[in-house]
Amino acid sequence: MAEEILSKRVPFVQVSLLVLYSLPAIVAMAAPFAALVGILMAIGRMNTDNEILLIRLSGLSYATLFLPLILIGILISLISFFANDVLLPAGTLEFGKLYRKLLFSTPAIELESNSVKRFKDAILITGDVFERSIDKLLILDRTSNGERRFILAEKATLENDPNLELSLKLKNAFIHTSTENTRMNFDYALSGELRYALLQSDIMQAISSPGPREMASRDVAKEIQIKALDLKKNSTIRIQRAYKAAADLEMILRNGPNSSEWNKKQSSLDLLKRERFSSYEILNDRTLRVYKLEYYKKFSIPFGALSFVFLATPLGLFAKKSGQSVGFALGLIIAVLYWALLIGGQTLGVRLGYSPFWAMWLPNIIVIFFGLVLTIWRFKR
Secondary structure, three states, rough: OHHHOOOOOOOHHHHHHHHHHHHHHHHHHHHHHHHHHHHHHHHHHHOOOHHHHHHHHHHOHHHHHHHHHHHHHHHHHHHHHHHHHHHHHHHHHHHHHHHHHHHOOOOOHHHHOEEEEEOOOOEEEEEHHHHOOEEEEEEEEEEEOOOOOEEEEEEEEOOOOOOOEEEEEEEEEEEEOOOOOOOOOOEEEEEEEEEEEHHHHHHHHHHOOOOOOHHOOHHHHHHHHHHHHHHHHHHOHHHHHHHHHHHHHHHHHHOOOOOHHHHHHHHHHHHHHHHHHHHHHHHHHHHHHHHHHHHHHHOOOOOOOHHHHHHHHHHOOOOOOOOHHHHHHHHHHHHHHHHHHHHHHHHHHHHHHOOOOHHHHHHHHHHHHHHHHHHHHHHHO
């Protein structure tokens, strides 16, 4: 990100601030896995250097080793949670403010080589970008009349305009316009030179508000409550419509084929099925599931550092040679497996409606379970 923005001649200090505001997300995600690898390497090194044996020969129990590691795990979990729940929302807010400020002074930062940029009513697909020049540009948008339009230009140049965020001079442009319903009714034009502009309001609206991942846990909880109430209200309306359709269908069936309403039997049945299905779909809203998953993830990932203590400590005690190297390799393997479980749970939660709590906390539970099993096995040995 810094490289792309610096290439657009944005001041170094402002680029550094953008990087700084992006760091909380990295700290929140990296801290638990750093704890895992660090504990594995430390315990592995102590075991291969016979320091664990010395501790045992001194009459000290394994609790002497576990207690400080658990305290370190709790500390790292709290730091990770603080970074995710406090610093990340604040950093996202400041990042958005600074980025919007940079857009006013340097609109070229929105242009990248071979990329897709979405704005309010337009999509820009760029070819190679060099400074303020674009080689091959495709624009998909809608006209003021709601017609679909695409513009293909051989070359585009970014111009300075105090009233516009992006003002592009297009060369050798082809314009195709068609209506929504009648695709065969279209207009096209060729232009040697064409000016295309995006207003500041369009670009500002394109910079989306923070999602659940960038919000504090209490704010996500409030959004979940609001969305759940709205969905329940809409579902109740659908259920009431289904009851009415069922009552109408019952009345038609009671009156029999001789009734004038008999020909409406199938339409009433279809309406009943549709409203019942809609009420079910509303209660299983995808957006609500995403918010719930992100809410539980805000706790499960940071406190993964504590769960990793229970697994990393007994694993490190099994190392006989090259404890640090073995610990590092094991740490990477476990991190990949843990992340795969987390992504798998999130996918099941979004697509299949799997419990958000279990989807996010099951990897930690599995880690603690195997850790306790290995600990008991190690103590018995």
